[in-house]
Amino acid sequence: MARLTDRIAAANADALDRLARAAPVLSGVKDARTLVPALSGRTLLHAGPPIAPAAMCGPMRGAVLGAALVEGWADTADEAARLLDSGAITLLCTHDHGAVGPMAGIISPTMPLFEVHDATTGRVACCPINEGIGAVLRFGAYDTTVLERLRWIRETLGPAIDAALQKLGGLPLIPLMARALAMGDEMHQRNIAATALFVRALAPHVVEAALPAATAAAVLRFLADNDQFFLNVAMAACKCVADGLRDIPYCTVVTAMSRNGVEFGLRVSGLGAAWFTAPAPVPDGLYFPGYGAADANPDMGDSAIVETVGLGGMAMAAAPAVAGFVGLRSAQDALVTTTRMSEITVGPNPHFKIPALDFAGTPTGIDIRRVVELETEPVINTGIAHRRAGVGQIGAGVARAPLACFQQALAAFAERYAT
């Protein structure tokens, strides 16, 4: 019988090999209920590990109320709150249904989602369309402007992007994302290159999709005004890739890191669907004028799926412009961050390379053993939400995936595989 370390090494190599073969393609935009069969009746998905309605943080609760209003389950926020508190709304985890969502991550049945499928395996993953900044559902806002924008996204933007994608025949995402990484995006806090490349690829097809000119212009303007538009596409792509690494026996690679605004949760390939949780940290970073740490909600959202496959904080060295934004002092600090992350990962990313490091691949495949041994917590580049529903983003910074999650996971791994 092979030694345990050899089995783990083979399993982790298999994970990186699956990642190398992944070929996520943005194939369309579809209703959430089409992509997620569990979304029947009054059911919503939320970001992070499971959480009871009563335990939800302010922004997530606000987003639930907004979703109930958009779906027409309630006419007022009070009515929606009564539904939620009475247990009449079923809440499920995004990550259990091939989905990811930013911040609160609320996905409702009629919400249009980006559909990404892996051309190699056929696996599908999805994520909502980015709403822009300011008062938006993902930060728990549900005023009239927010709901009207969501309806416009559902009735107009989603179908227009879908029509353009059908004209295009799908958009392979790895080449675009690799290119954007070489253009200073780390694809978590900075997506301007990816967004611009996305618009450039899609624009002719938006025009050819037989939309009224005013609609085509409105769609292109919405994309032009939102530097983070691509983040949600990247999240769907990363979820698609990460799900391909799940359930490999003996594999110590992390397949999901996510936060529900209260707890941080971790999944590990060899340990299936189990979540290993700890209190979600408050990110360390910079606040917009007028805000400070006392206003901050603990870390929230499924967006750390990008770090799970070698982007975001792992790729800090690719994006020195992000370094200052998240509180690092220099481009050198960004290089140091990426170098530290290479100590807790299985290997260099075969797709995503960093010009400033002479095109070395980003650190990829977080190995729970290395995290525990070195006590080096994975770095997550993240936005900071106000703890009150609907205020929105109040800063940006670096969150560290709690060591406690990795320690629990390693203990469970030892129990399961050590004989």
Place this chain on the structure above:
Amino acid sequence: MARLTDRIAAANADALDRLARAAPVLSGVKDARTLVPALSGRTLLHAGPPIAPAAMCGPMRGAVLGAALVEGWADTADEAARLLDSGAITLLCTHDHGAVGPMAGIISPTMPLFEVHDATTGRVACCPINEGIGAVLRFGAYDTTVLERLRWIRETLGPAIDAALQKLGGLPLIPLMARALAMGDEMHQRNIAATALFVRALAPHVVEAALPAATAAAVLRFLADNDQFFLNVAMAACKCVADGLRDIPYCTVVTAMSRNGVEFGLRVSGLGAAWFTAPAPVPDGLYFPGYGAADANPDMGDSAIVETVGLGGMAMAAAPAVAGFVGLRSAQDALVTTTRMSEITVGPNPHFKIPALDFAGTPTGIDIRRVVELETEPVINTGIAHRRAGVGQIGAGVARAPLACFQQALAAFAERYAT
């Protein structure tokens, strides 16, 4: 009376100050004859210092024949050649008429040009629209495909971009270019970020310009398929900025570097319109498969105007992806190149900053005294043209502005200003 070195220092500081205040805006696309009054009758502009028709290199001669055909001055290439050789076509320098052109740089009366005006001074500069790669006029090709594409650019693309720019109210270029520099473009051999940002900004207005949908789609597709599209916009912007530094007494800063495929020419602020010339070098770089140095035309085109104001080779550290493409070995070499260039320039660029150098400005304002003293020739990132008309680009590399030009210029400066 102030010492000469003090006067030079004050003049050079004035030059950098003018550069800091420049605010080039892409304001439209107009016929060359509208922007350049000298383009009446059978007159063309060409890149670089003045050259007699008989002395022209193959690609420039081919481009002249193509332009004569597009303008309807001749029905066949032979007829066009007879016109050129008989002296029936007047040839003038782009740089004397507020214009720049890539490679052969041929500008004919009905050719649509990007119009850039400086919002601070009102100064105007212009450049043709990028034709794409392969067989194109700027490399001396003039077959039917080339001429048809030029007609489409004249009848369709130029007017569409102009209409979109009028809807937009003009596009300020410094913010876009500064952003693209932070995204890995050095804006000579790499313009993908700038092009994508340009498309993103313009796309809604292309759609709103009341064009037929098929035209709007064709325009957006042309832009989507050409990673170097923005180069020509950048050239017009840089010409607009550089012309603002001309004719400052005692100023030792270079205001133009350009090549006609035979000679390399230099202009210096304190020395007016005089060209200081030397044989154009063959760039040192990498060749596409099947080609080598024996096929290469000496360096050609007005595109070195971007190095004149701190982009291209000066900004190599911003674009490690270019380093390999032009024959450098590593990102470290790119940093070294930019650091070397800072030794021969007046100061850091106030607009264009490099994330990898913690947002230090690019080396800007080439000082002829420093070049001569250190014998450090300015680096120009350049495409390599086949010496035969119409073959096109056969490689890319680094050309060095010949020291002899700077030595001549410094001698002329001493004669003029030393008393």
